[in-house]
Amino acid sequence: MTFEQLNLVPTPDAWLQRASADLPTLLIDHANCEKKAASTALNLMYRYVEYPVLLQALSKLAREELRHFEQVLGVMAERKINYEQMTSARYAGEMRRLVQTHEPDRLIDLLVMSAVIEARSCERFGRLCEVLDPDLTAFYGSLLNSEKRHFLSYLNFANEISGNEASVAARLSVFLAADAELITGADEQFRFHSGVPGIQTD
DSSP: OOSGGGOOOOOOHHHHHHHHHOHHHHHHHHHHHHHHHHHHHHHHHHHOTTOHHHHHHHHHHHHHHHHHHHHHHHHHHHTTOOOOOOOOOSHHHHHHTTSOSSTTHHHHHHHHHHHHHHHHHHHHHHHHTTTSOHHHHHHHHHHHHHHHHHHHHHHHHHHHHHOOHHHHHHHHHHHHHHHHHHHHSEESSOOTTOOEEOSOOO
16 A cells, blocks of 8 residues: 555645644644654564564664654754744544554554554645745655655554454554544644644644
């Protein structure tokens, strides 16, 4: 399966409007997301050492996510935006509620969930290129291919370890449905992975 075949629900225009009007929050939370993505890869490496297929690939993926984190910090510095603590979107937490608790289903779910999150990030990067200034458009455009690659890596890991592509596809459908609900639903907080911004602001 390719990224294009996922048919992700498009990011709502209301989120894009808020993103273009609130660059500090967008960039700070994007930096947070890159840190969390690196942490996810490292946590999988620590927990599942019995799967050699994961170790080297996830090590490279984590380094790439940290490089993206550094790049976001560079963009923020150019725009004199200070990095600060920020509460997380509910998106990842709600997705994690769907992860099964018994192995190896837990690992498969974590891989599939990570694939969907990477795919959503890629979709948002593409949509942001439609509304941001030329410099930010070039920056987000430069991240598209790596996010697509991360999506495919996680999904391929899930299929390889599971050995049952139909089962993985079924779990993928579950996480995609949750993603669609979260992305199109209302959120009081604006974050990189939030839904439609509500009336209340941070």
